Amino acid sequence: MSGEIRADPVELARVAQSCLDSSQDLATALRTARADTMLSTSDFGNVANAGRQSEAYHGVEGSAGTAVERLVTVLEVDNESLLRVAFAYQQADEEAERKLRQKHRNIPI
Secondary structure (H helix, E strand, C coil): CCCCCCCCHHHHHHHHHHHHHHHHHHHHHHHHHHHHCCCCHHHHCCCCCHHHHHHHHHHHHHHHHHHHHHHHHHHHHHHHHHHHHHHHHHHHHHHHHHHHHHHCCCCCC
8 A cells, every 4th residue: 555645845844943943942941940940958948857858859850850851852853853854855846846847848847
């Protein structure tokens, strides 16, 4: 079972740009959050378990940061992949057009 698959290279490039914009927005938000949420053990007050609270906080903060960094990477890879696919479709379309023009020289395409 075979069929033609069509894709609009311009639309693929638009989606790729959206992925890139989102990755940049996420990276900026992560940098801002990290700068704004820097806490030391003293920020947890003068309680007996401040050290454990600080340790738990930094563990969660680190895990969340890693998760967001991975999302940024996924979006960047998606951007690159979509651009490659858009380029491949554009090349295929141009090659098909060239072949049609050679075969049907009197038909405006």
